Amino acid sequence: MTTSTLVPSPLLPSVTVSAVPAASTHAGTRVKHPRILSIAGSDPSGGAGIQADIKSISAHGGYAMAAITALTAQNTQGVVGIHVPPVSFLTSQLDAVAADITLDAVKIGMLGNAEVMKAVGDWLARVAPAVVVLDPVMIATSGDALVEDGTRQALLDLLKVTHLVTPNLPELAVLLNLPEATSWSVALEQGKALAAEHGVMVLVKGGHLPGPQCPDALVGPDGAVNEFEGARINTANTHGTGCSLSSAVATLQAQTGDWVESVHRAKLWLAGALEAAEALQVGSGAGPINHLHALWGSAAPADQTFSSELWADCAPQRAAIFDLDFIQELAAGTLHPSHFAYYLAQDAQYLTTYSRVLARASSLAPTEAEQKFWAGGAQNCIDVELGLHRDWLSKYPLESPQGPVTKHYVDHLQAVAFGGSYGEVVAAVLPCYWLYAEVGRLLHADYLGFEGEHPYGTWLATYADEDFARATQQAISFTDAAARRGSPLERLKMREAFAYSAQYEVDFFAAPHLLVEGLAGASRD
Incomplete structure (x- = not known):
């Protein structure tokens, strides 16, 4: 049974779901305007x-x-x-x-x-x-x-x-x-x-x-x-x-x-x-539902509608990430140490700025719970994440200046943090939680099925961190809350901030394979 x-x-x-068998899905043609x-x-x-x-x-x-x-x-x-x-x-x-x-x-x-x-x-x-x-x-x-x-x-x-x-x-x-x-x-x-x-x-x-x-x-x-x-x-x-x-x-x-x-x-x-x-005021019996409620200027997205749409919108970026050589080789244990070292060095530099942006989100947050959450995230970047990177960088040393992708990503985050609303800031930082968690979930699953000693095993094991999974869900919830409070224009800007960050996540994972060889050539010169 x-x-x-x-x-x-x-x-x-x-x-909360259990999977419907693929043979029963009768999947459609995925048309944007069907x-x-x-x-x-x-x-x-x-x-x-x-x-x-x-x-x-x-x-x-x-x-x-x-x-x-x-x-x-x-x-x-x-x-x-x-x-x-x-x-x-x-x-x-x-x-x-x-x-x-x-x-x-x-x-x-x-x-x-x-x-x-x-x-x-x-x-x-x-x-x-x-x-x-x-x-x-x-x-x-x-x-x-x-x-x-x-x-x-x-x-x-x-x-x-x-x-x-x-x-x-x-x-x-x-x-x-x-x-x-x-x-x-x-x-x-x-x-x-x-x-x-x-x-x-x-x-x-x-x-x-x-x-x-x-x-x-x-x-x-x-x-x-x-x-x-x-x-x-x-x-x-x-x-x-x-x-x-x-x-x-x-x-x-x-x-x-x-x-x-x-x-x-x-x-x-x-x-x-x-x-x-109720706003329609149609008839004296069982009135109609408000089909076009989302188009009304005063309408706010219900429940997790906004985050669900963000997730659907970034489907191309999610697919692109898992097609990258960096991700596939990291999972397989065949990633070259120089590529991993470049990623570590850039991520450490990125997290320094990211912690400041999270602190900015905390200062803009409208509730005490949100203030504490983003402040805790900022502190975690400094105490835990950067410490972890320093430990690994001692094993994979690389003299690496801030790369162009890292610069563009942190410039985007800082521009939103100090020029945008609270909703825009949390939307901009969300992909670093959500996409990282999704990458981690699948990479950790691959790691558990790996036969023998994985060269990056202890790194991949960190992806199973339950605290980070819970933090990701909380970040999603706070983003939805910000969208409900915001105006239609602010929600549009939140979408844009999220979309830019989602694409930068793809570029960030792609950068080691694109840029490491250039760095090696420059050092030889």
């Missing part, structure tokens, strides 16, 4: 269906398209009428779009009857989009039925051409022909049953359960589970939450190619949309 284990994710600082087709019904009040999908897709940077399966007459209080156009016209819509536009993902919502479901299934089988997310819409938030009786088997047949299905608990029960789950453990078992029986990933949603928490779980066909914690948002404005979440996941999956990250980011976004929903 497959069980779930809760472990800290190295990519996203707060989510083209997403929503196949769903229309909601004239704008809170659900096609209208919600378009807003959700657009909020995540996608290009939204729509094929209408049904027209509804509804508002925030309920559904008063449904009209299903001829299936042949729906097929014409689908064929017209697919003949002209590359589809990076398809989201499926309301399908009014079995004939419509079969037509959509046949079309998907022909077109085979890279990402297909099915939200099996059966009942509106108001409690009104949105599909005809007798459509269960037709909906199950659609799972054959679906990668992820996102039922709420009543819909999950209908798909399995079981009573609705009344506990999270039962909901998970039902999700595993559906996933295993139909070979599809299932997003189990706990929103219908009572209590202060609102958990979700991504379940793979083999029973592997990724759980996502979340507090329940106290609001009556929940119209269209299922439509909006599923279209957000489809859009993010086309961008990330990682279902766990896509669900995590979509869930964070949905929490912000629910929290900001």
Whole structure:
């Protein structure tokens, strides 16, 4: 039996997950601005269906398209009428779009009857989009039925051409022909049953359960589970939450190619949309969520949204670091001593300035906890890190002036520290924590699997330092807090400061192989 284990994710600082098997991910094409087709019904009040999908897709940077399966007459209080156009016209819509536009993902919502479901299934089988997310819409938030009786088997047949299905608990029960789950453990078992029986990933949603928490779980066909914690948002404005979440996941999956990250980011976004929903003041029933809350000038990123986006944005830099000869040779134990000595000498010089920048962050920090944290980091650079470098430099001596990469990096940090806001400073110093911790995590894992005596073993062993891992998480948390307090302009500048530092981290690790030979030639001259 497959069980779930809760472990800290190295990519996203707060989510606890266990891995979904790679064979079950159906990874997308990683398009920055993906083209997403929503196949769903229309909601004239704008809170659900096609209208919600378009807003959700657009909020995540996608290009939204729509094929209408049904027209509804509804508002925030309920559904008063449904009209299903001829299936042949729906097929014409689908064929017209697919003949002209590359589809990076398809989201499926309301399908009014079995004939419509079969037509959509046949079309998907022909077109085979890279990402297909099915939200099996059966009942509106108001409690009104949105599909005809007798459509269960037709909906199950659609799972054959679906990668992820996102039922709420009543819909999950209908798909399995079981009573609705009344506990999270039962909901998970039902999700595993559906996933295993139909070979599809299932997003189990706990929103219908009572209590202060609102958990979700991504379940793979083999029973592997990724759980996502979340507090329940106290609001009556929940119209269209299922439509909006599923279209957000489809859009993010086309961008990330990682279902766990896509669900995590979509869930964070949905929490912000629910929290900001009251400001819309739409209708007298279950109002809509605020899909575009992040675009409002007064909006602040929720929870770890800002740091998650920073981490996603620096994916090219992370990949570049692990492709470097320096990192690969350090892990393999084949790194030339002169390259290692150059790195040590430059890092020691870098840390001298870095400690001053951390002290500057402490002086700007708005809370006592943050002041103490950054001050402690500055002291640690002096007492521990520089001491460690001095010990190793005695074994690998090298007369090395400050290199050009080191100079550019410390100039950048000092410019931000003494010309930018507190948020900009913490964003600028964060890559030295976060990317170093990620490099260390993987290098230490390689070191543990090394056979024989590793020439840099005692150095690599320091990468397993639990205190530094905890400090990294704290630095991430303080950066998110600064982003929430800051203005949209300040958050933009924080992104820029982080991006420059992330690239300098790549250049810093690359410098030994690029510059050591030049230094050796100069000394011979």
